[in-house]
Amino acid sequence: MKKERVIVIGGGFAGLAAAKRVQEAGYDVTVLEKRDRFGGKWSSWTDEDGDVIETGLHVYFGAYEEIYELMKDIGIYDRIQWKEHVLTYTLADGERFEFRTMNAPSPLHLLPAVFQNRYFSWKEKLTLVKALGPIIFGTESYYAKCDNLSYQAWHRNWGIADRMLSKMFLPMTLALKFLPPEAISARVVLDVAGMFLRQNHASKMGFLDGAPDDRFTGPLVEHLRQRGATMRSEAKVAEVETRADGRVSAILLDSGERVVGDQYIFALPIHNLKRLMPERWKAEPYFDNLNQFEGVPVISMQMWFDRQISGIDNILFNPDGIIPVYADMANTTPAYYNEGKSRFQFVVAPAIELMDLSDEALIRRVRADVDSTFPDTAPDATMIKATIVRIPNSVYWPKPGTDKFRPSQASPIPNVAIAGGYTRQKFYDSMEGAVRSGNRAGDAAIARLRGESVAVSPAPTQRFTAQPA
Numbered sequence: 001m002k003k004e005r006v007i008v009i010g011g012g013f014a015g016l017a018a019a020k021r022v023q024e025a026g027y028d029v030t031v032l033e034k035r036d037r038f039g040g041k042w043s044s045w046t047d048e049d050g051d052v053i054e055t056g057l058h059v060y061f062g063a064y065e066e067i068y069e070l071m072k073d074i075g076i077y078d079r080i081q082w083k084e085h086v087l088t089y090t091l092a093d094g095e096r097f098e099f100r101t102m103n104a105p106s107p108l109h110l111l112p113a114v115f116q117n118r119y120f121s122w123k124e125k126l127t128l129v130k131a132l133g134p135i136i137f138g139t140e141s142y143y144a145k146c147d148n149l150s151y152q153a154w155h156r157n158w159g160i161a162d163r164m165l166s167k168m169f170l171p172m173t174l175a176l177k178f179l180p181p182e183a184i185s186a187r188v189v190l191d192v193a194g195m196f197l198r199q200n201h202a203s204k205m206g207f208l209d210g211a212p213d214d215r216f217t218g219p220l221v222e223h224l225r226q227r228g229a230t231m232r233s234e235a236k237v238a239e240v241e242t243r244a245d246g247r248v249s250a251i252l253l254d255s256g257e258r259v260v261g262d263q264y265i266f267a268l269p270i271h272n273l274k275r276l277m278p279e280r281w282k283a284e285p286y287f288d289n290l291n292q293f294e295g296v297p298v299i300s301m302q303m304w305f306d307r308q309i310s311g312i313d314n315i316l317f318n319p320d321g322i323i324p325v326y327a328d329m330a331n332t333t334p335a336y337y338n339e340g341k342s343r344f345q346f347v348v349a350p351a352i353e354l355m356d357l358s359d360e361a362l363i364r365r366v367r368a369d370v371d372s373t374f375p376d377t378a379p380d381a382t383m384i385k386a387t388i389v390r391i392p393n394s395v396y397w398p399k400p401g402t403d404k405f406r407p408s409q410a411s412p413i414p415n416v417a418i419a420g421g422y423t424r425q426k427f428y429d430s431m432e433g434a435v436r437s438g439n440r441a442g443d444a445a446i447a448r449l450r451g452e453s454v455a456v457s458p459a460p461t462q463r464f465t466a467q468p469a
């Protein structure tokens with residue numbers, strides 16, 4: 001008997017997770033990816049010198065779950081290198097502070113973070129301690145209310161010291177979503193901080209042991225292929241063909257080819273989905289809500305030196321320049337060990353005003369930050385090379401007031417599901433959020449193929465009914 005077929009559009013982590021889910025349920029699956037490689041926002045390639053370039057610095061958190069299940073299923077979980085459980089802040093003029101945790105039930109695990117930190121005064125620390133209650137014990141309705149505020153407004157409403165905003169939370173919001181505290185919903189910070197405060201292991205961080213293409217995406221794509229999935233790179237979707245009732249009848253590639261399936265999962269960045277959305281879907285609130293979302297620009301930079309600048313084997317935060325979060329990957333990542341010579345990977349943010357700077361100007365700014373952050377080792381070092389990746393639309397922007405517009409993965413079109421960080425799940429636009437959204441989109445497609453009904457949010461109007469296809 002011919003198996004029903006699911007077409008997944010987009011071969012990032014959300015699309016690959018959806019494909020795995022659907023394939024395991026016994027359906028035929030085809031993944032269409034426009035680029036020449038899979039992995040989307042976390043992919044890698046080799047430049048003309050043979051060096052691996054990654055789209056961006058990627059860190060795994062202890063709080064993640066479904067991405068680890070996926071990695072265990074394909075036998076690659078042991079490729080995560082867990083680091084010492086400490087948040088290290090590196091500042092201008094070589095100044096440092098850190099937050100350590102200890103192995104004790106939450107919130108006692110935070111005691112060393114409060115008592116050992118000497119950078120903030122007791123007066124400053126107490127302003128934060130006062131605000132821990134709502135973060136740890138806040139209800140869903142409190143968190144939902146906080147979505148209407150920026151993190152900066154929430155911070156100031158609670159009277160938390162401004163120096164904690166500029167030195168501790170600024171690099172955190174820039175690391176989370178490449179946005180400063182005034183541009184990000186307070187809910188995102190409370191969700192993440194709440195998770196870190198409630199679960200001892202949640203803020204533990206790790207790195208993959210090598211390039212994502214070799215060590216993660218490649219094996220995952222191969223796993224899917226060996227089990228019969230059709231994995232098509234350089235297959236750019238140009239148009240979505242629909243029937244009168246809004247259902248998808250075919251996907252048109254830019255080569256003119258028509259690809260037909262029984263269910264369709266759109267695992268695209270929000271700007272790409274908006275571009276492809278058929279006109280007839282747009283009046284439906286479910287799809288109209290997507291206009292609330294857009295991508296955040298960010299820049300990634302890698303920098304090689306002729307000697308070791310930083311001996312730290314962990315993620316590093318920096319509130320003082322344009323490199324809020326970075327790592328010396330020669331220390332953190334076995335595949336990048338380089339005879340002790342530093343090989344940094346930086347997130348350069350906020351990037352809105354930096355996107356148009358020339359490569360030379362950007363490299364000068366980052367180099368100045370490195371010199372100031374490591375005054376004992378960096379100024380005398382020679383920079384061997386630097387590479388830059390500009391991403392105009394990276395993760396979706398969680399603007400204050402927009403969380404309520406995030407849709408379920410099941411759409412009101414009976415043969416369409418969507419996946420991506422902006423769809424509803426609690427890990428926003430992260431590797432875990434992508435995998436979760438992909439899993440849920442896969443589940444929605446499977447349920448509909450089995451003739452089961454699925455919940456759609458926001459609920460569909462009469463234009464489309466959420467009946468099985």
Ligand SMILES: Cc1cc2nc3c(=O)[nH]c(=O)nc-3n(C[C@H](O)[C@H](O)[C@H](O)COP(=O)(O)OP(=O)(O)OC[C@H]3O[C@@H](n4cnc5c(N)ncnc54)[C@H](O)[C@@H]3O)c2cc1C
Nearest residue numbers: 010012013014034040041056058059237394429430431434
């Ligand atoms: C610099 C940077 C650092 C990050 N750091 C972290 C981190 O430390 N930890 C963490 O958990 N997350 C991090 N993230 C977030 C994480 O990378 C994303 O949340 C995740 O990769 C998103 O996966 P996705 O599949 O939803 O989207 P994407 O990865 O964007 O995948 C979508 C895919 O769709 C394809 N596509 C687009 N248009 C078409 C079309 N017309 N036809 C066919 N295919 C199309 C794209 O080429 C892409 O491959 C970071 C992101 C960036 C940019």
